[in-house]
């Protein structure tokens with residue numbers, strides 16, 4: 158029987174991040190093909206409360222670790238010490254900030270290769286294949302481990318989370334966290350002033366570019382996003398100008414997003430921007446220049462002045478919602 162599939166789960170007070178349920182779905186599918194068990198590993202306060210939802214999404218075993226998930230060194234050591242003895246074929250994380258921080262540490266501790274930001278996982282002849290975009294999304298490679306274990310992170314929104322109740326009762330276990338080898342001490346976690354919809358997890362994103370001419374004009378982007386229940390993104394030009402925080406930036410040096418719908422308003426479509434959003438399911442571009450490169454990638458394009466188009470679009474969405482209320 159193949160070694161286990163271990164999925165590292167991100168949670169806050171027992172509430173599991175959707176990106177982790179997506180990773181668990183991917184992991185459970187791989188485990189089913191390998192004939193292996195799926196183990197979910199959860200750190201931090203409230204971890205035990207997550208067991209039911211993890212069991213419903215394919216975890217046969219849930220291991221909780223009494224370690225602060227924000228303390229990456231301690232969390233990675235504890236997870237590696239839990240995963241190692243299970244001789245895992247695959248260790249999965251979500252490609253969130255948490256996963257990006259922990260993944261390389263866990264891979265290092267397990268002496269295993271890391272495939273980051275994967276959009277698909279499959280099994281071929283008993284080994285796990287991880288599919289990941291490279292060269293800013295221009296090419297895609299399949300990665301397999303030459304050793305026994307592969308550590309991989311899954312791009313949020315690339316795989317739909319689905320319920321997959323495990324065959325038997327979910328086994329819960331707790332493991333103690335190691336205290337050795339701490340290279341850093343976590344002193345404080347500063348919460349963002351506003352709890353915003355996380356860009357990488359949003360189903361719909363409305364992004365604005367330099368063509369909006371000033372930060373005040375993001376009000377109309379916010380208004381459209383509000384009607385659509387969307388997150389607001391931005392191009393780097395906008396972030397560099399100080400109109401929006403860096404956490405809003407989409408692209409090669411910002412966030413990689415994969416929503417169902419991405420609306421790019423007054424964004425030219427530079428290759429570095431496309432690198433962060435090209436795997437979106439549907440792309441709508443609003444730009445007054447019919448030659449703007451964004452139109453080459455867009456599924457739907459509106460050639461027009463954003464200052465006319467966006468308020469009309471917002472109104473149309475509002476009316477549609479009212480008609481279906």
Ligand SMILES: Cc1cc2nc3c(=O)[nH]c(=O)nc-3n(C[C@H](O)[C@H](O)[C@H](O)COP(=O)(O)OP(=O)(O)OC[C@H]3O[C@@H](n4cnc5c(N)ncnc54)[C@H](O)[C@@H]3O)c2cc1C
Nearest residue numbers: 366367368392393394408409410411423425429430445463
């Ligand atoms: C190493 C490196 C990394 C980078 N990383 C990123 C990254 O992560 N993300 C990113 O976005 N960029 C990144 N860039 C920058 C990138 O090359 C572009 O400069 C940037 O994306 C341009 O932003 P923009 O489309 O908002 O602005 P512009 O290129 O200036 O485009 C503005 C667009 O608005 C349109 N417009 C103007 N007025 C209106 C109007 N009234 N109505 C409708 N449309 C209008 C114009 O036609 C134009 O197409 C990077 C660059 C480098 C070199």
